[in-house]
Amino acid sequence: MGTYTTLYLGDFELVSSKSAVIPEVMTVFVESDRRSLWRRADNDAVVEGPLKDDDTLREIEYAVEIAAAIQRLDIMGFTLERCRREYEQIRAEELRGYREADEEEGGSSDVSDSFYDAEIAKYERLTFDNYVAAFKDVLHRRIHWYDLEPDQRAALDATASYILADQHDEWHFFGFLCQDIRMFLRMALSLVRPEMYLRQDVSQLVSAGWVREENPIRDDAVRLLIDRYPENAPRIVLTEGSSDAEILRKSLSVLFPHLVGYYTFFDFHGSRAAGGASQLIAVVKAFAAAGVANRVIAVLDNDTAAHDARRALQGVRLPDNLAVVHYPARDWLREYPTLGPSGNIPLDINGKAASIELYLGRDALMTDGHLCLIQWAGYSQTMRAYQGELLDKSSVTERWRVKVDKCLADRSSIVPADWDDLRAVWVQIMCAFPA
Structure with a gap:
């Protein structure tokens, strides 16, 4: 035993x-x-x-x-779309191998001919959709091969019989065509209640x-796995500065506490690295040149300076494990109060002035019943746009810190509307890599 x-x-x-x-x-x-x-x-x-x-x-x-x-x-890269794609790739390889072997044998014996015909028919039948439908039935009926009587096994359809007869193979769990058990897990999890x-x-x-x-x-x-595959290591989040990293780290604990540990943040304080969009782009280039194995997401402000700095990546081929995103555009930022030569005018600040502080919630941005103003500053010739800066950033950030500490101490105090914008930021980060 x-x-x-x-x-x-x-x-x-x-x-x-x-x-x-x-x-x-x-x-x-x-x-x-x-x-x-x-x-x-x-x-x-x-x-x-x-x-x-x-x-x-x-x-x-x-x-x-x-x-x-x-x-x-999903954030490790084991999406349902990838499951389907890799399953079908393996199935196609198996089909090609048996067909080529059958042609090489040239029907030299009835036994070999019958074997290849059976294997070809099996893999033609085992499409991803057919497998999933059969496994869903097995799962919901809680069927195991060792629980069935011989007549019950004989009554199974071909796909269910294949699934149950191959429950614990080293690579094909329940006969699922994959090279990592997490592919099988991702498929199976999609079939049950959340x-x-x-x-x-x-x-x-x-x-x-x-x-x-x-x-x-x-x-x-x-x-034991960290040195073998990047999927097993935390995703590294690079930001323009320590304030961004602090906000993202704390908001992850509030919004997605089950994902803490799956993301790690560049330590600006410990490394004494300079902040800002241009410096972040330089770090991105350095990570790309160093061949860092982790998945890395560089998160830029959605303002003029960040979009201008990103132009330095034009023509640079980044590795597949390195992604660059901006904070997402938000509908309510299309008419945000701004201060310029013409006075206080509501304007669209998406792409021109949306730093992390604009995503901390309207409750944090309000002062005396009004949203903190964006002030227009330097003009970028290359972007043909002004750079906007939020006035009194420190007060906005401090109000948010009070809010986040309260939410972490008492999760019942979380008001979803106050977190919509940071939730959108995290969705952007989670979707940084194609499925």
Whole structure:
């Protein structure tokens, strides 16, 4: 008998591994997802502690809601679109290989001819959509091969039979054509309700002594992967300055707390790096030249200076793991109060004056019942536009800090409308890389 750890989708057993967790699976969790609980042995009900009749089992597991797990996989690059694309690529390669082998054999024997015909027919049938439909039925009916009687197995259609007969192959989990289990996970998660849980049970590893209870099992497993693939390392966010980085870091904790740890921010204070759009573009070039393996997202202001600075990247071919985005345009910024030679006039400041402070919420931008003004400053000949600057940035930022601290201390105090603009910024960052 071995010691096994099991990954569950709801109460359905997806994958078991012997003596250790699968490191790729653990990238979907964070250490704060870990929990220890007691279950009744007879019906799996969770109870507050061990019962006197000793009919309870202690479980140690990592658990995350499906909606959060999907977001984590997506930001690592394991999108549903990529699942489909890579699945179909593998299927096409298998088909080509069997067809070429069949032609080389030239029908030399009835046995080989029958084998190749069967494999070709199988892969022609196993389109992504057909597989997903069959696996969805398996999942919802909670079917496992070992639970079925011979007559029940015989009654399965060809695709379901293929899926169930190949549940734990090293590469093809449930026969899914992929080279990384996270592709299979992303597909499977799309088939269940977002409020369900993905659970990695590590109870046996602890009870059998493979790991100590106090060990950070998730972090130890992921550490083994960091040097192998960029998907396993945090995404690096580069900003124009330390204030931007602070705001993005804290807003991530408020808006997407389950994604903390999946992004890391360039340390302007520790590195004593200069801020500003031009300096950020220089850092982007340096990262590109250094061949940094992590996915890197450079986030620029949506103002004249940033768009002007970005012109320095024209003709520069950036690696696929490096993306450059601006803070997104917002409809309500199309008529924002500005101060210039003609007085106080509402103008469209998208692309001309939208620094991070404009995304902190109207509540932070209000002073004495009015929005803080944008003042027009220097004129850019190349962009043919003025650069706008928010007056009294420090007061706006301080009001936002009070708000964010309150929200982090009491999540019930979060007013969604006050966070719409920063949520849009994070959506922009999360969508920086094509699917």
